[in-house]
Amino acid sequence: MKTLIKNATIVNENQLFKNDLLIEDDLISIIENNISEEGVDKIIDAEGKFLLPGVIDDQVHFREPGLTHKGDIESESRAAIAGGVTSYIEQPNTAPNAVTQELLEEKYKIAAEKSFANYSFSMGGTNDNLDEVLKTNPKNVAAIKLFLGSSTGNMLVDNPETLEEIFSKVKMPICVHCEDEKTIRENTEKYKAEYSEDIPVKFHHLIRSEEACYLSSSKAVELAKKTGARLHIYHLSTVKETELFRNDIPLKDKKITAEVCVHHLWFTNEDYDTKGTLIKWNPAVKTFADKEGLWKALQDGRIDIIATDHAPHTLEEKDQPYTKCPSGAPLVQHSLVAMLEMHAKRRIRLEKIVEKMCHNPAILFEIEKRGFIREGFKADLVLVDLDSKWTVSKENILYKCGWSPLEGTEFSSKVTHTFVNGHLAYENGKVSEEKHGERLLFDR
Known part of the structure; x- marks a missing residue:
């Protein structure tokens, strides 16, 4: 599975820079400008959004x-x-x-x-x-x-x-x-x-x-x-x-x-x-x-x-x-x-x-290959829109207990996409029912 994130502003290691990012299976494979779309299964245009680990x-x-x-x-x-x-x-x-x-x-x-x-x-x-x-x-x-x-x-x-x-x-x-x-x-x-x-x-x-x-x-x-x-x-x-x-x-x-x-x-x-x-x-x-x-x-x-x-x-x-x-x-x-x-x-x-x-x-x-946007690291990634207002309410709370101390708070930013090990686990309010979580390993 290849997923291409285009035109994202990447926030990583104390830098902000605009680039494309290619995910192949569970890893970040390429970070550079104008990555080819050939052979890509899914393309996400992240223009105006920020890509975080x-x-x-x-x-x-x-x-x-x-x-x-x-x-x-x-x-x-x-x-x-x-x-x-x-x-x-x-x-x-x-x-x-x-x-x-x-x-x-x-x-x-x-x-x-x-x-x-x-x-x-x-x-x-x-x-x-x-x-x-x-x-x-x-x-x-x-x-x-x-x-x-x-x-x-x-x-x-x-x-x-x-x-x-x-x-x-x-x-x-x-x-x-x-x-x-x-x-x-x-x-x-x-x-x-x-x-x-x-x-x-x-x-x-x-x-x-x-x-x-x-x-x-x-x-x-x-x-x-x-x-x-x-x-x-x-x-x-x-x-x-x-x-x-x-x-x-x-x-x-x-x-x-x-x-x-x-x-x-x-x-x-x-x-x-x-x-x-x-x-x-x-x-x-x-x-x-x-x-x-x-x-x-x-x-x-x-x-x-x-x-x-x-x-x-x-x-x-x-x-x-x-x-x-x-x-x-x-x-x-x-x-x-x-x-x-x-x-x-x-x-x-x-x-x-x-x-x-x-x-x-x-x-x-000392977590292995996570926490950074680097080629060869696990593709755990988050896209955020810094200009998308929404309010915490019972209708959008996913906790089993059904409440939040932040209910009624208006936020000006929104998580739009979450990738877990290269899998698009969350997109625009919808959680994928496929589970791709892995046991963390430590470089000790």
Whole structure:
């Protein structure tokens, strides 16, 4: 199968340039001007559109197995490709938790049958499964995931000796959720004493506070420096945490890296008044000053990746009192267009969006032949129209849970085409029912 994309403005490796691109089977074969149309099966005229590498989301929760009333690999990966996300790394806090090699491989088997996008699943660490963690194959598993906060119940890793052993012995990326359990518990009890179970959600960022985040993140960074571990901290939410990271060396040489999520760049605690528990995340959306500090660190290189922490729940689950309402929300269909909206508002260059959402995840996790528009690389590609207004509504949301915290938002950019391994997986609002997602491999 040969597909020719003509007249696209390609955004790649800090450059914008107009060119044609030929896809042969699953690979990008030629990038140059005026590629011959001879023998081509499909031609797409991309005049006026921008061609980006497929987005790689390094942190999603697709809820399968065990929590599939909220979402599943098929439904959420379909939403992902509609949003230009062609590869994802999914987290181990499913039911059962992916904390043995057997349970981890079960998830890969499900994805091999059901995933529209390329996939990897992180191995979960606990206080007592180091032997299983050390069996993880770095060639075909993205990372080890540790929860250093109370976000996930029995996956909390809080034994200092265990943590040091994991950090010392694991030779692949260790991805961590950092919030201090003791601080959160104390803050929660203080607000429960005043409000009982129905704490106003506007206090969420004071319960899961800056102190809780920084205390945990700083300890993780200190331990990584001590042990030489390859540490990646997920979803920074405070300006204070950004001080822990460097921007004076290339990403490929960094041992300690950081991610920010779309919602921490988009919302602030002021939005709790209108959005309520729909924007209850862990770590919490915090202040305007925190949001601005995250933007600054993203721009200057202390934060390396933009992701989603896509975590669907049903509206019935979200419509519970604060202490019973789960944290998390769906975002994977709207992450790229949200960042393109920030580009329209002159907050971020297109080249920087591509760097943080496509190139850097590929570099950081050492993903084979993805994340860049290069000859010989996998043809994971996204065409976007930067001048095509639309509004997020229940009618165009593809998440299984059927809602979005961005409902009612008008975007000025639209994903028009998504290619996964050379297959046109999404075109002008329609998802192809053919599944061409592949297991991600890593150059380690």
